[in-house]
Amino acid sequence: MAEYTIKVRRFLPESGEGPFWEEFGVELDPSLSVLDGLLQAKDRDDGSLAVRCSCRAAICGSCGMKINGQSGLGCKTQIGEAQELADKKASALGEAVENVPIVIEPMGNMPVIKDLVTDMESTHWTKIRRVTPWLLPHGEAPEREYIVEPESMIDITQSMACIQCGACVSSCLSMEADPDFIGPAALAKAYRFVGDPRDAETVERLHDLANDPHGIYDCTHCFSCVDACPKDVAPMDQIMRLRRRAGEEGIEDPNSGHDHEIAFVKIIEKKGTLDEAMLVQESYAPGLKGKLKPSKRGLIETIKSLPTIIRALRRRKVGPMKAIPGTHHKLPGDAMNDVRAIYKHAEEHNEEFNLYIKGDEGELAEIEAEEAREDAAEATATPSEETPNG
């Protein structure tokens, strides 16, 4: 048991007053959740404190909120940890680390109805409906099940794991700048269909989401949603997969992100390190391999990039030599062989690093090590069986 102060941003719409802060003292085990703390305050002190909640186990998605400024689920955040974070923040600001309250606010990017209850219908659910969130299958259903690659189902299960809590929407910085951005939750939902081999409208979906100015290219890659998501859906990863699929469909990316990505890969494959002088033209007129034979778009984009290039030169982010294509240094000795080995490994394995399936990095390494040990054990066991006299 420990004592905590939770400081809640309250709003009582019938009071005629604006939002206000209220502190509640609660007493509970540090391993219990912030939601448990709120429910204790509600049970003991003020039953009018409004918070949506149901399962208490991070599966219903009701209790999205901001805790010390961080979007997440109240039920999944241990109150002891929330206190540590609050203390850390206070100390970073040079404040006294004593009786620091845990600050709880309603989710962002949504209107507040009452206390911690937000209007998810007008934002979150409207955006979800925007992505045609139902399967559009090929013709008549088969007599039995659709036969699909087992991996494809595991792959989209990551986005199916979304519980529609809105924490990612709450944390989305792009949506703060552009409220019309379809947003992380709805786009992750879209990937659930784009990645589903049973869906017949994948290409149409990709065009739709790419052509919408508030669509897949509106994401700024800031990772906020990945941090906020309580279910490891990693919405930004799903958005990046949509972009990749769009690129594969030949859909033009106004930011040229897909071509840029390919340019990076190609340049490093050839030179071992990044020849920045080649980036623009490789991105817009790929395949010219450093020869100055610019395409129309490559030329236009190069001219458009001139101010950036000049700024980089003036601030010495690049030396003058680096701005001239074809002068980039080669790797010393046989280091290029190592680079090629990395590319070869990546090509041979050709698998996407999916955290949902593999667990975190340490976990993955451990599983691989375990498998390697098993393989080694088998390898040593087999010959001895085959050659009993050897």
Add this chain to the structure above:
Amino acid sequence: MPSHDVLVIGAGLAGQRAALAAAEQGVSVGIISKVHPVRSHSNAAQGGINAALNPDDTWESHAFDTVKGSDYLGDQDAIEIMAREAPEEILHMEHLGVTFHRNEEGKLGTRAFGGASAARTYYVADITGQAIMHVLYEQLMKYSEDVARYEEWFCTSLAIDENGECCGVVTRNVADGSMQLFKAKSVILACGGNGQVWKPTTNALICTGDGIAMAYRVGAKLMDMEMIQYHPTTLAGKGFLITEGARGEGAHLLNANGERFMEKYAPNKMELASRDVVSRAEQTEINEGRGFPDGTVALDITVVPKKRVHEALREIVLVGRDFAGVDITREPIHIKPGNHYTMGGVKTDVDGRTDIPGLYAAGETACVSVHGGNRLGANSLLDTLIFGKRSGVDAASRAKRIDYSPTSRKVLEDEETMIADILSREKGSGRRVSEIKLELGETMDGKVAVFRDEAGIQEALETVRRLKEEAATAYIDDHGSIFNQDLLGAIELGYMLDNAECTCIGALERKESRGAQYRTDFPERNDEEWLKHIDLELSDDGPQISYSEVTITQWEPEARTY
């Protein structure tokens, strides 16, 4: 006054399936839920859904396992229907978009589950309920012109016309507190179970037995209310669920001495015996001093290959990490039996019809009965879909046959008065609602749980009746209209107390041990006297007891061993 041919109350799997089935019949459908549909508790069903879909498997085998699991209290006609219709329903869900696990050939793959003689559980990692429910909600969004959704509307009472037929429901819009009488030709209750009557429970805070209580209050019969499942693997204290899928994947149960104790209780099926059997085994170990000091035994998942754990038991890796601080891939996790499922409920036939014309029930609210004394793992999702669908179809066909009956506004006025009364209670005039809830939960978990006896149940019943009186004067803090959750909590408390009273009455009445009802004072199953359902009906003196026959088609009761 809003009106719909078919009105569904509750939007979990049973409710959403019922609404879609009714809409397919071309009638106007409304679905009302006190929370947003995807918040419903069907989400929590982790492990999977049973069907004899594999060519080597048979529906008879599935049906027999279910009959045996029910300790022969399940109605075999209903169980046959469920087992026969299961394969088609799974395929239907797959066609709608559920991302079921595939085997290497790309076909639907299965896992093993408790009490089953074949691996016939289809699944989506360990989020099966969530995955199916979100796909059904996709369909509700697709068909939003055919099914009107009333999200965050709370039902306070059913409306009954002069002929004793159900003709609507009184609701409160949670967002603004306005009261509405909805007219309907058929009403389907799909409001889930009553787990919140116990503390702790695996059930969500919303599982307060609303549908069971509303039906009971208008005179519908309840059945087998004593049959409450304790799940073998829940986290101590918090009551969170660890899926049976963990044992399906090979996890062991160990006592504090490190012994795999199921060898003593179910030498053949071991950890995969029926839930009542495993829960009793664990409780016996704990009671006889072979548990851990925190009143638990251990579930050892480390024997399952890590990669498989990450692929198939992802959710419980998170539950272990976030809610118990345990990495289940490295060390055993402490668990104990915990309240989980309401086998009893509103008595219905195989088409969801209750005793009251126009009133239907499906899913955990209903007692068809396919689960009898003990539900098999992965049969609950199946129950919701099969009987949700059947209720929807029958409710629609009734709606096509009849006209709306004239509805009196009196029921609406009564409910408004009831709410005004709660709001008018002065602070300090009685106990707090939250205090009464806590006492109720602890009493029921103490006296009406895995092991029961007459003295204990009687004591619980007396407590429940006292709490009922106290609830009549209990006060709340919130007197507003917008999102007044405090008020809804007070109404839910009333529902919970009705559920608790009926469970106590049923448990006192059944003087034998069958399925989840284990009476230490009557430790044997007694088919001669008690192979029958206990029906309860509201009277001025509380629940009135009567009995009904158990339907037996082809499986005569046998001794039950695993």
